Amino acid sequence: MPPSLLRAANPSQIPGEPGVWFLFRGGELLLKEGAPVQGSAQELSRLEPTLVLHLGQLEGTPMLAAELPPEASLEGLTSVGLRAAFSLGEPLYGLAGYAQQALYWARTSAFCGTCGHANGPVGRDLARTCPNCGQATYPRVSPAVLVLIHHEDRVLLAQKPGWGKRYSIIAGFVDPQESLEECVRRETREEVGLEVGEIRYLASQPWPFPHQLMVAFSAKWVGGALKLEEEELQDARWFRWDELPELPPPISLSRQVIDGWAKRQRERWGARASGG
Missing domain, CATH: 3.90.79.10 (Nucleoside Triphosphate Pyrophosphohydrolase)
Incomplete structure (x- = not known):
């Protein structure tokens, strides 16, 4: 059985130590030599990500997700559809799917569906709470x-x-x-x-x-x-x-x-x- 992810208590708090990054641009996963990119948040900042989440820890290593802008440089990286990335194997392929869903949720839940106010940051269980009306929402499944x-x-x-x-x-x-x-x-x-x-x-x-x-x-x-x-x-x-x-x-x-x-x-x- 592959190791399981210890989910981050606060996905919006990005750790400073190096980790494994599931990078997406235009809905496609970016790989380096057939594997997710590794490095620290500071090292990845050169790609100017528009959205970053800490997914959790896998055997003590941070797992992170980031969405890059269309103009981001892909030097040294290859772009593949998630369906075509099955060769990553488990647990990495499952984590790539979780990363894509978490990013999709964070991107599409910026505003409260009840009152229209800007939502709070992504928190425990990927929940977002509206600071105006208190409505808590969770990722759609x-x-x-x-x-x-x-x-x-x-x-x-x-x-x-x-x-x-x-x-x-x-x-x-x-x-x-x-x-x-x-x-x-x-x-x-x-x-x-x-x-x-x-x-x-x-x-x-x-x-x-x-x-x-x-x-x-x-x-x-x-x-x-x-x-x-x-x-x-x-x-x-x-x-x-x-x-x-x-x-x-x-x-x-x-x-x-x-x-x-x-x-x-x-x-x-x-x-x-x-x-x-």
């Missing part, structure tokens, strides 16, 4: 479900417009006053017209684009015929475990869930074929 619908040796995969040949499992955001299981049933009924049972939790994944929490379930088909919500999907069909189409990249929880299901089916049906 948007829960969404992923649903692997299965029936015997087949899985239901859907395709959205613009995906090319790629297919994935059903997904949707959780509504207010709705449980995750209720969301699974609703999204399945709305998007593909099916009824499901035996809903089982599989895994979750933070998805910093910009602030989702993906929660994956498997659900057994129990009735209904395919009927697409055409505003959301352009195709949906059943695939055998050994005839899967082009899938999402391995970084995504949806792909990991599909791969896990296919592996179990391979073991199950392979054993039957061999007489086991």
Whole structure:
């Protein structure tokens, strides 16, 4: 298990000792020789960051996030999209996602949503408190479900417009006053017209684009015929475990869930074929 971050009590207080920096410019992560930049706040000041946060400590080393202006010099640095930075591995990739979400929150919460007054600085738990009306706000997290619908040796995969040949499992955001299981049933009924049972939790994944929490379930088909919500999907069909189409990249929880299901089916049906 990778080491975990000890969150900073005051993210706005930047330590003076050298640390690991997750630098972003225009939404892209900046790396030096394939890794986050290391150095002190004083050394990084030459890049003139517009926003700096102390994320916390990882095994005694400060982890920091900074947003750079468009005109910042990138000499010696390479720019990559966060999705393309998966090779960082854990815990660095997870910290890069946390850094991006923390910066996004700090940038978009400058004013109180209740009275419009300028908010206070980012504090414990990344909260901001309005000095005018006292309203405390926290980073937005948007829960969404992923649903692997299965029936015997087949899985239901859907395709959205613009995906090319790629297919994935059903997904949707959780509504207010709705449980995750209720969301699974609703999204399945709305998007593909099916009824499901035996809903089982599989895994979750933070998805910093910009602030989702993906929660994956498997659900057994129990009735209904395919009927697409055409505003959301352009195709949906059943695939055998050994005839899967082009899938999402391995970084995504949806792909990991599909791969896990296919592996179990391979073991199950392979054993039957061999007489086991």
